[in-house]
Amino acid sequence: MGLIYKLAQILEESRAEYLQSKAEIYSEVACFGHTQQDKRNLLAYGNNLQWMNYLKDHLGMEGNLQLIYVDPPFYSKADYFMSVKIESEKLEEDFKIKQTVYTDTWNKGIEDYLKMIAVRLFVMRDLLSDEGCVWIHLDWHVAHYVKLLMDEIFGENNFVNEIIWTYKSGGTSNRRFSRKHDTLLFYSKTDRYYFNPQKEKSYNRGFKPYRFKGVTEYEDEQGWYTMVNMKDVWQIDMVGRTSAERTGYATQKPELLLSRILESCTREGDLCADFFGGSGTLAAAASRMNRRWISCDIGLSSIANIQKRLLSNEMDFSFFIQDNECFENPDGEIEVKFQSCTDDMVASLELTLLHYQPSEKWLEALTPKDKTLIEAILKEDSMSLIEFWSVDTQYNGKVHQPQEIIFKTKGCLERKVVIHDTAGVIHIICVDVFGNRVAKTING
Ligand SMILES: C[S@@+](CC[C@H](N)C(=O)[O-])C[C@H]1O[C@@H](n2cnc3c(N)ncnc32)[C@H](O)[C@@H]1O
Structure with a gap:
């Protein structure tokens, strides 16, 4: 049928x-x-x-x-x-x-x-x-x-x-x-x-002016035209x-x-x-x-x-x-390091990303060739897999509201951020070049 x-x-x-x-x-x-x-x-x-x-x-x-x-x-x-x-x-x-x-x-x-x-x-x-x-x-x-x-x-x-x-x-x-x-x-x-009608150019025959009474004509590098309702x-x-x-x-x-x-x-x-x-x-x-x-x-x-x-x-x-969606990769990992520092005379913390590990489940789903390649990259420079990362220093346990969002630019990723408010819960999210997302919560 x-x-x-x-x-x-x-x-x-x-x-x-x-x-x-x-x-x-x-x-x-x-x-x-x-x-x-x-x-x-x-x-x-x-x-x-x-x-x-x-x-x-x-x-x-x-x-x-x-x-x-x-x-x-x-x-x-x-x-x-x-x-x-x-x-x-x-x-x-x-x-x-x-x-x-x-x-x-x-x-x-x-x-x-x-x-x-x-x-x-x-x-x-x-x-x-x-x-x-x-x-x-x-x-x-x-x-x-x-x-x-x-x-x-x-x-x-x-x-x-x-x-x-x-x-x-x-x-x-x-x-x-x-x-x-x-x-x-x-x-x-x-x-x-x-509906808001749009206008477009309509070129005159021969790109020459018609000079009709009451018709406004315009000229550009191609020639003469009028403005008409868009087709x-x-x-x-x-x-x-x-x-x-x-x-x-x-x-x-x-x-x-x-x-x-x-x-x-x-x-x-x-x-x-x-x-x-x-x-x-x-x-x-x-x-x-x-x-x-x-x-x-x-x-x-x-x-x-x-x-x-x-x-x-x-x-x-x-x-x-x-609600029931497993969005973050639960077995993915982000390793970080904290170091005390002073920024604008204020005692602060410097947070450095050390290592990123996507989930095992995702790695297993790759072709054997891609898996070997990714594993080699993870060993050499796991940061090269991160597209952007963000940090919320006052995480409320539900909604990530970052003060810092860091993007890879021209192939380089800034791995450090300075945290001024050091009393809150810190929540870090890394999104990799494949769209995988791994999160880490650190209690202050
Ligand atoms: C043709 S693309 C859209 C491209 C988009 N207009 C743009 O400019 O980038 C279609 C998209 O629909 C998404 N899609 C397909 N089925 C869907 C569904 N049931 N719910 C939500 N998204 C869906 C696909 O993942 C894909 O990204």
Whole structure:
């Protein structure tokens, strides 16, 4: 039976799953910055269905979100990797290890994939405000099926646009035309949705001035143009290899794409969400544009990428994990040393990182070749595996609120921090280049 005949059943099974789905309890485990609690941006590690239900049932966010943008796996039947670079002065050469960041392979096929999407679309609809919009980013693999599901879940009348995002990279073949676009389906929750029209340049024929009465014309290096309402085909370059915004995370989308969506569907202070966070592009763009954001991802490497991207740009957020989730590597180890010192005439403590050891379970899951390599690196210079570390000197036993966050820069990691308030409980977190996180608590 062709898939079209099964769509009604997929939709009904997804509706039933949505009605039965329950929120898992999440807890805040870290808080970065000083934003007021009710204005805080939120990042969660875990399955987005449970996180969305938690937002709805426990944080009272039903009907609160102005924009939801999601960029889920595309049903590409492929796995996505990241090349993790390990560099150290103590090592003769730099090493690269290939790490799977997420999979888009579906054992039970497209029906399972479409159910996964549809269940989540139902919850997204609940979270959206009456003025809100949802954008789902897909490509030729399933955009046509998902549009049918969206028509049912959000209503055909609430379809706003199908945006074609076209780019230069990838997609060539001698057997077909080059595949150079993604499809973004844009639906509103009601007909009272907020929309701020964008303008773009439209060049005059022959790039010459028309001089029509009442029409303002402009000139740039290409020639004469007018400003018109933006069309639904957007030409925006992919994130280039040397681009400053590049994180290295597979399938990272350009901030310009997200800024355009945010500009057209939100105002300053509005709440936006991306439940398939990846490298955190929506969160980064929203922070820059003074929008509040919520994000989530199920992958450790994604979470580490998002944290690094936002923290290195001094963006504030709270970080949540599921209560029953074993997030930190319990058998990983951080060795430290303390030394008394005086800083600005104040008696202080100098804390030095001595050694980092990831969990045995993680090491065992590596290929034999990678395991041997990592073990050799751990012996020579375990610090080269740390991407960033942070220290909270007044740990309350629940939420890590660091005064110091230290990132590796140009391959070098500062291993020392000076602690002034020496009476409190010290909590140290190390996040390694693979996204593993090891914590240590030291009672004052
Ligand atoms: C295409 S990527 C998103 C890329 C992102 N837009 C960016 O610019 O970096 C899809 C992401 O969805 C995440 N993901 C897949 N299934 C998920 C689920 N059930 N819950 C949360 N995240 C999920 C994957 O780990 C992956 O990082």
